[in-house]
Amino acid sequence: MSVSAEVLAQKTVGGIDLTRPPESLWRDAWRRLLRNRAAVAGGIFIIIVSVAAVFADDAIVAWALGREARPLMAPYGYKEVDFQNTRSSPSLQRTAEGRFPHLMGTDKYGRDVFTRIIYGGRISLAIGIVCSLVITIFGLAYGSFSGYLGGRVDTLMMRFVDIVYAFPQILFIILVMVILGSTAGFVAVRNMVVAIGLLSWMGTARLVRGQFLSIKEQEYVLAARMVGARDMAIIARHMLPNSLGPIVVSITLNIPVLIMFEATLSFIGLGVPPPFPSWGQMLNEGWRAMRADPHLTFFPALMLSLTMLAFNFLGDGLRDALDPQMRGTT
Amino acid sequence: MTTYIIRRILWLVPVLLMVTVVVFGAMKMVPGGPFSTQGRPMSPEIRANFEARFHLDEPVWKQYFRYMVGDFVDTGRLRDFGRHGLLGFDFGPSYKYRGRTINNVLFDGGLVKAAVSVSAQLGAMATIIAVGIGIPLGLISALKQNTWMDYVAMFFAMMGVSVPNFVVGLMFMLTMLWLSQNNLPALPLARWGTDSFGDWLSHMILPAMTLGTGGSARIARLTRASMLEVIRQDYIRTARAKGLAERTVILVHALKNSLIPVATVLGPLIAAWLTGSFIIETIFSVPGIGRFFVTSIADRDYTLIMGVFLVYAVVLAVMNILVDISYAFLDPRIRFD
Numbered sequence: 288m289s290v291s292a293e294v295l296a297q298k299t300v301g302g303i304d305l306t307r308p309p310e311s312l313w314r315d316a317w318r319r320l321l322r323n324r325a326a327v328a329g330g331i332f333i334i335i336v337s338v339a340a341v342f343a344d345d346a347i348v349a350w351a352l353g354r355e356a357r358p359l360m361a362p363y364g365y366k367e368v369d370f371q372n373t374r375s376s377p378s379l380q381r382t383a384e385g386r387f388p389h390l391m392g393t394d395k396y397g398r399d400v401f402t403r404i405i406y407g408g409r410i411s412l413a414i415g416i417v418c419s420l421v422i423t424i425f426g427l428a429y430g431s432f433s434g435y436l437g438g439r440v441d442t443l444m445m446r447f448v449d450i451v452y453a454f455p456q457i458l459f460i461i462l463v464m465v466i467l468g469s470t471a472g473f474v475a476v477r478n479m480v481v482a483i484g485l486l487s488w489m490g491t492a493r494l495v496r497g498q499f500l501s502i503k504e505q506e507y508v509l510a511a512r513m514v515g516a517r518d519m520a521i522i523a524r525h526m527l528p529n530s531l532g533p534i535v536v537s538i539t540l541n542i543p544v545l546i547m548f549e550a551t552l553s554f555i556g557l558g559v560p561p562p563f564p565s566w567g568q569m570l571n572e573g574w575r576a577m578r579a580d581p582h583l584t585f586f587p588a589l590m591l592s593l594t595m596l597a598f599n600f601l602g603d604g605l606r607d608a609l610d611p612q613m614r615g616t617t
Numbered sequence: 618m619t620t621y622i623i624r625r626i627l628w629l630v631p632v633l634l635m636v637t638v639v640v641f642g643a644m645k646m647v648p649g650g651p652f653s654t655q656g657r658p659m660s661p662e663i664r665a666n667f668e669a670r671f672h673l674d675e676p677v678w679k680q681y682f683r684y685m686v687g688d689f690v691d692t693g694r695l696r697d698f699g700r701h702g703l704l705g706f707d708f709g710p711s712y713k714y715r716g717r718t719i720n721n722v723l724f725d726g727g728l729v730k731a732a733v734s735v736s737a738q739l740g741a742m743a744t745i746i747a748v749g750i751g752i753p754l755g756l757i758s759a760l761k762q763n764t765w766m767d768y769v770a771m772f773f774a775m776m777g778v779s780v781p782n783f784v785v786g787l788m789f790m791l792t793m794l795w796l797s798q799n800n801l802p803a804l805p806l807a808r809w810g811t812d813s814f815g816d817w818l819s820h821m822i823l824p825a826m827t828l829g830t831g832g833s834a835r836i837a838r839l840t841r842a843s844m845l846e847v848i849r850q851d852y853i854r855t856a857r858a859k860g861l862a863e864r865t866v867i868l869v870h871a872l873k874n875s876l877i878p879v880a881t882v883l884g885p886l887i888a889a890w891l892t893g894s895f896i897i898e899t900i901f902s903v904p905g906i907g908r909f910f911v912t913s914i915a916d917r918d919y920t921l922i923m924g925v926f927l928v929y930a931v932v933l934a935v936m937n938i939l940v941d942i943s944y945a946f947l948d949p950r951i952r953f954d
Contacts, residue, residue, distance in 0.1 A: 449632070450632055450635055452885075452937075453632045453633075453635075453636060453930060453933060453934055453937075454636060454639070454930065455892070455926060455929035455930055455933060457889070457895075457910070458910055458925065458926055458929055459640075459643075461895075461910060461911060461914060462640070462643055462644060462647070462914055462922070463643070465647050465914050465915070466643060466646050466647050466648075468648075543778075543779060547781045550781055551781070551783070551896060554783060554896060555895065555896070555911055557911075570783070570784070570787070574787055574790075574900070577787065577790065577791060577794070578794055581791060584787055584791070588784040588787060588788070591781060591784060592776075592779055592780040592781070592784060595778075595779040595780070595781070596775065596776070596779035596780075599775060599778055599779050600775070
């Protein structure tokens with residue numbers, strides 16, 4: 288092939304680089320992801336919200352030293368009350384005492400809404416990310432087992448998934464949440480993860496099973512079995528890495544759904560108990576006074592929507608990046 | 618096909634039995650009871666009397682069987698099987714609404730006013746809105762891929778997927794408040810109308826739109842995705858090659874096929890809409906069954922909890938069967954044997 292040799296010697300044809308160094312699938316996907324502006328914007332937004340939420344105060348250091356947490360990035364404490372300024376509107380001016388302006392106003396107790404939004408991000412992100420990981424781990428175990436074994440075990444396990452699907456999800460989450468109770472702090476978050484996770488793993492399980500059923504028949508799995516690899520090794524070394532793409536996408540796209548479940552529970556009053564804020568709970572406190580103090584409804588609603596939007600953009604971008612065939616179809 | 622449907626309906630029996638067992642067991646694990654959590658202090662003797670009256674002092678398994686088969690538990694006579702029990706379509710007495718049965722609470726008022734029916738009307742309207750907006754939007758987006766129409770449609774679809782429906786509801790309320798404050802015509806914000814058709818419709822629109830917009834966004838995204846996949850298939854080229862009108866190719870050959878993933882998602886969505894939503898019904902003061910989701914559990918109104926769960930589970934199961942049957946109509950290659 289004399290032509291191709293000539294072309295390759297040129298390295299570029301019409302400005303297109305032909306001799307890009309070989310890249311792994313993941314590097315390639317990463318490059319494609321960075322080119323997707325919406326996904327990058329979503330990712331940056333998530334990073335900002337996460338950093339603000341984690342470093343709102345020095346809770347970890349304070350816990351280690353056994354003292355009260357002091358605000359770091361948050362201008363006020365989440366339950367700090369400013370009697371002089373109750374129900375004040377958003378403003379950019381410093382308060383009469385010369386403190387940080389109430390950027391998003393204050394609620395009826397005079398608590399700074401901006402601060403509470405930052406703290407509320409802790410709950411939403413914690414539930415969204417932790418719950419998504421828990422669901423994925425369980426769904427992965429269940430789906431890979433079912434898909435790899437196939438046959439009667441597979442049928443039986445999928446029948447069980449069908450039964451769980453027949454349970455009214457939101458009702459059952461509420462019921463489990465009432466059983467577990469929502470006591471303060473970490474316990475409430477853990478209980479919410481359990482309650483939501485209990486009826487949310489089936490989608491991932493089905494996805495993984497489908498992946499495994501198709502990958503099982505591929506030649507490289509056959510080759511691995513021929514050289515005598517054990518089942519666990521085949522699953523861990525060959526089948527999991529090859530089905531990771533859709534799983535990563537499903538982790539990301541699950542997060543906004545879970546964040547919404549958390550907001551719904553908190554809105555009903557079954558989430559993290561006050562005074563610790565979460566966006567859903569702030570909405571619950573705010574919406575009845577919507578006419579007088581719209582800022583109490585507006586900002587939590589905005590943050591909730593923007594965060595879900597960011598995860599959706601990132602998830603869509605990841606799917607396009609990891610599966611170029613599907614590019615632009617969703 | 619008929620055998621398939623019969624088999625699916627028979628499969629409902631163990632599934633629903635499973636639901637009753639799990640929910641009954643779970644709700645008995647909730648601390649407290651209907652007569653110990655209602656605020657008003659009650660002397661232990663009176664509470665014991667109440668509990669004996671409603672057989673709450675029996676072991677849980679016996680309570681379960683009493684709930685299921687009714688008087689049969691006491692008499693052991695076959696003709697009492699199901700009398701005052703779930704198998705005789707008797708959901709039992711309510712603990713919270715004294716003197717009323719769950720059948721009263723859920724079904725009284727007929728097709729117009731019954732709690733179940735109000736939620737179903739709202740859900741049906743939400744379904745119409747979601748499908749009516751979602752499918753055309755997705756279709757246009759797919760046909761005009763990568764044009765400004767596509768971008769605008771998908772931007773709104775993305776917003777619709779990302780904004781929680783109660784936030785949408787609150788935004789609608791803010792808008793209506795603003796309109797009425799400026800003496801502009803606004804839709805009523807709360808309660809439910811049954812006086813006339815106009816009254817009914819005007820109270821229905823806001824909550825139905827709130828439920829439907831999120832759904833329409835999901836449907837639009839799904840329709841677009843599967844439509845883009847389908848129009849690249851060979852049989853679409855064949856349809857064009859044999860000289861069919863473009864309209865027929867798109868609407869009959871492509872759209873029908875691409876609705877399969879939409880139908881899959883639509884099943885559980887419609888079930889959720891038909892059975893009401895706690896938050897939407899609370900925000901808009903709609904007298905449906907959605908408001909019982911939380912109150913029944915908070916009141917430990919055991920029979921009502923079971924009733925609400927069962928209504929939901931039955932609707933969900935029926936919707937899932939309908940979805941599976943619809944596959945056969947949407948894609949003639951799918952057969953059930």
